[in-house]
Amino acid sequence: MARSKPTDSSAPPGRGKAATGPGTAGRGRSSGGATAAGATAASEKGRQGKAPKLGKDGQPKVGRLKRVGNQFRMIKQAYSLTRKNDPRLPWLMLIAFVAVAGVVELLAVLFGAPFLMLPLAIVLGVLAAMIVFGRRAQGSAYRQVEGQPGAAAWVLEGMRGDWRVTSGVAGTAQLDTVHRVLGRPGIVLVGEGSPARVRGLIAQEKKKIARVVGDTPIYDLTVGDEEGQVPLRKLSTHVMKLPRNLSAAEVNTLGRRMAALGGPKMPVPGGPLPGGRQMSVSQRQVRRR
Template identity: 30%
Template sequence: MSSNTDASAPETKRGLFRRKKKVKDPNNPGRIAQFRQVFAMTRKQDPSAVWWMALAFLVVMLAALLVGIWLDLVIYVMILGVPLAVLAALAVLARKAERAAFAQIEGQPGAVGAVLGSLRRGWFYDQEPVAAEAGGKMRGMRDLHNAAMIYRAVGRPGVVLISEGPKGAALKLSQSEKRRVSRVVGAEVPVHLIRVGTGEDETRLSKMTKSMKKLDKKITKDEAIAVHQRLKALGVAKAAVPAGVDPRRARMDRRALRGR
């Protein structure tokens, strides 16, 4: 009887102190996995990114070598130059990854809403369109690809209406939404129109946020908050997106934009 008790005691102790294996979340990969995904996506979209990264690394190492020769501390300066060279290569990757991410979603419905998510403090926006028009009743994703959509952002420059989709319908819808917004915010708040596209007199998706930030600041931050709240109370124009269709389907990975 006692022998059975003694034999089972070690097993019981091992069972109590056994560490549970961590289950990896497939939706939350580690940093190394994220880096691999970003690097693979960037290389696929822009094969020259690898060469630019190598060039940045070599330039920093060459500069470290020259400084080391000048100070007569070649080995010491070269060791310090390695992490700086790696940072330079990662900076190039971040830049290329941002462009690759924009290129992947450019022209897709909801691309503007995805890019608005990269705006920093001082801007208030809706990632869903405030108005849309497809020349009739939209029934599915196919109609959404041919729809003109208007997105709205509020900042110190005033109200910015960004349009995407067919040019004629987008311009008409922009003017209609501009009149609607102007009646609410008043003449003292500027309403800017930006047309996203690749044609003439259009703003590329990758330059959209830069164009918004370059606009002259006409109102204070508190006034921008008040304008945003007033427009939120106004609501969204009807006849926009059909049920079950998400215009933000082409959402961009913000970590990929930062190169992480």
């Protein structure tokens, strides 16, 4: 009778490790390394591909400290440029500071609280000096661009609020130009150059626009110092004081319709200065304030 071989349920030690041999262990280690490398690459990609936060204007948000630093640098640059053209600026700012702070402190002494009102006197003095600085910087900027081609476009582009300026929609070889402004009042056509030539340009542009805007009010004016013209230094004030005939939604709708007219027909200098220099961004920022 044949004898059956006994079976051992426990596998030999050597064979038990055969399932996890060198090849299998190598594969396990390579898989773990690939997983770790993939996780690192994913985290790096996540950090690099993270989109920055955008503001209401669609531009990346800037930190508060960085924004303050940028404004301080722009004011410093505007002060340096204005001082070159207006040597009396530091003295006028000092006089404004001392006068306002002195009056406030004098009132504080009369009421028996000189030290309590000292911070307020300093703040009001600095505010008065900054107002003088802004006025002088604005006047200096206007004096530099007055009479230069593109000066009106430079002023219009610096206006506060929702004003959509298209520079140079019509012009001549003699640098007579017409600029188109879309805003709450409606359409404003601003001409600069020879009054005789500008009147014809404005009439042609008004006729072309009327076919698109319908009953929307169309204003026209000419920049200059002659009778019936608007001085350059008063241009932004004159345009901003026009009656508001449209709502914000109507302005947006009209803007889409105006897009069919196209952009500028001729290049217009952006506020040229004597000597071929261009108006700096800092002077625009100060002028808007």
